[in-house]
Amino acid sequence: MEPFVQLNHCHGLRFHTNSSLPSSLLVKHHLATLTLVTLIKIIPTVIILQKWILVLSLFCLFFFFIFKGYFFKTSPVYLVDFSCFKPPNFCRVPFSAFLEHASMIESFDSESVAFMSKILTSSGQSEETYLPPALHDIPPKTNQNESIKEVQMVLFPIVEDLLSKTRVSPGDIDILIVNCSGFCPSPSLSSIIINKYSMRDDIKSYNLSGMGCSAGAISVDLAHTILKIHKNAYALVLSTEVLSTGWYSGNERAKLLLNCLFRMGSAAILLTNKNEAKNSSKYKLFCTVRTQRAFENNAYYSAFREEDSNGKLGVTLKRDLLQVAGEALKPNITVLGSKTLPLLEKLRHGISIIGKRYIDKSRETYVPNFKTVIQHFCLPTSGRPVIKEIAKGLKLGDREVEAALMTLHRFGNQSSSSLWYELAYLEAKERVKKGDKVWQLGMGSGPKCNSLVWECLRPIIGESEKGPWADSVHRYPIMAVDVVRYLN
Template sequence: MDLLTAILLLFTASVSFAFAKLLFRRGQTCYMLDYECYKGKKEMKLNTQECAKIVSRNKNLRIEDYRFLLQTIVNSGLGEETFGPENIILGEEEHPKHVDSLSEIESVFYDTLDNIFSRSKISPSQVDILVVNVSLLSAVPSLTSRIINHYKMREDVKAFNLSGMGCSASLVAIDLVQHLFKTHKKKLAVVVSSESMAGNWYCGRERSMMLSNCIFRVGGCSMLLTNDRARKSEAILKLTCLVRTHFGSNDDAYNCCMQVEDDEGYGGFRLTKLLTKSAARSLSKNLQVLLPKVLPLWEIIRFAARKSNQTSSTINLKTGIEHFCIHPGGRAVIDEVGASLGLDEHDLEPARMALHRFGNTSAGGLWYVLGYMEAKKRLKKGDRILMISLGAGFKCNNCVWEVARDMDGPNVWKDVIGNYPPKKMVNPFLEKYGWINDEVVGFIRPEDIAKMLGFAIGR
């Protein structure tokens, strides 16, 4: 009888604990109701011809710099239909105006938010929390204030403006919303993630700073989130886990991605060779915390056992995750993450295609990858998606979403998804301007190159 009583007490305690935990977490639920990625206008496309035109205008470059840019562009993984800032395309990169940056950002904000409010039937006045992250633009009034004024939101809306958080800022914003949801019940939150390119084009010749011109492009995303369980049937995703890792105390990691001025006074964004090492270290540290929360116990035990026996082993992420949404920061970043996690080309395809079609759109990049998966009808109810974001600081912010219902809605990929993945990833820049690598043209001046390309410097 005593043994039976003990078992019953243990069972009762376990059930009570599980029930209490469920009640405690009810208000902590974070659902995504909708998201919308930005697609630039036709005149904003940065194809091969436009890229060559912009490069040829830089009077500071020498022949070796052109060769470096050619190699970088060819190996970047970007295609012919990415979008650039209008003021850069119009030739105003040396003297950007504040209004150019505001115009660029507001186009992303209002285009994506208009679509979300229209599709969801939710009025801007119903929004309780607004978080905006744009790293390279700090305006007065703030960017959140501009959105609040534009949509005439309520006076008590809780607004947060994040800057300087880099490419992984989107998940920082979602983490902030998730924490607010713990103490504010039945709320609606909007997160807007973008980056300002119009005022941050680099016009110097320091190679670690020239890289940003080759890979960063205009883009962004707005998201609608809630913790109101009455809206559960409307949700497309449910956040199950989010882990943030920061290596700002390490000098190498801190300095590998930084907004600076070069020795000539030209401002830009410096990316050093230590970036990949910092990314690998922060990703490893992050996954040590995140994976035990999402992978089955037996896989953790198997991996630990083989590791303790000094047997070569890689943890099998696919025992607990079906899809991998990797920040499309560059081809090398995607390759490194894929190799370190044991992912195949099917897993990496969404990130590669997002990079090819839209470029590195900084904090907005993850959502173009998600959009690709949805457009390809890969996301089924119950599937789990691991989002991996890396950014300046150095930061690694990762999370896992559970698909709440089959996702197959129209999105930013709807007009082109049939062309992806392309049969051949050929960079036309190499085909048109590959002659610049020939040693025989080493004596040619930049202005001569501009004429050969068909453009006049300063035009």
């Protein structure tokens, strides 16, 4: 007889078995039967629980996507204000004075002086640019002490001006970033600033060197990243180039270019993520994009600091610099376009790429129209050929490149701080309106390409009476004659 299970309400579970079977086998058989019965009873409960778990999971996902912006949203970064250094008139260097001094320096031969004369007259800069006092001496002073004096001359006034007009004290600064490509003393430039203004002992300080003309934009991007971590903080960014250490005293033409093009300049920028700063700040950081091409040897050596055959240090600018700049720009604007451009422009660009690849390889790729979303452009002031090449690639008109060309004309190439003189020019002309977007494009050695897009938060008025353009903005824009490429 097969064993069976009987449920008894009074005495619980009873087993009726054939007594001839071994007792251990009977127990195992009864337990298996009991387990099967139990499983059959709980299956509906499990199914119901699975349905509720699925519903609960879907609800959690829905809740996450709806409210993730609230829980994971980072505080906006605001540009409270900025200041640009206006060099004193005794630092002005007209072409005639520059060439006269160059001819009196024994390290330059007559061919080098003639070459620098050609560069100056075709550079797009005026007779009103500036060099530090150390480079007015014959021969120029390029020692450590003179470089420290130049740092104090170009950085201290703008820090004091910025803190004064924003009513922020040195003790309020939580983050300090200083960038200078060619001069890296010890203690660092950031330590010099901290010491001068007795800043807090817990300030987060950073010193960037060797990053070229794009370092100003890189510094802002770094500040943006740090402000994601440190809430309710102020970040002070200082951007400059010390020229006394970058002077080249040899006769290689590719290294003489920087003597003619680089001029004095510095900028101080105050950033914050404080919520209350929205009403008083000038701009909000809309987006940043950083790209580089140092992995390619041709690009890496396009602007390279090295010694010449006589052991004299200088920066070599290669003939293919414009091509390298274009290649560095492409991936940057591709990423920037994906973040800023309207859908229609993205579709046009994407369709043109597909058509070029699969239909007609000779057809031109559609260049997105950034003017549909960006009203003002601050381009690298590396020289008129570079400005013209970038404008051609982005299909920008005279109005869009005006700030870059006029800054180059008035102040020369001020390396990493040039972008802020361009923005100061746009403000002095009262062109930046509430809601407008401004694109600052920095390109430097490496090569690196860095974009900052700002959204104007309030009307910008009254800037024509102060800042670096106060005594000259009424004369601009001016019509400058076109020039040949001076690398020929």
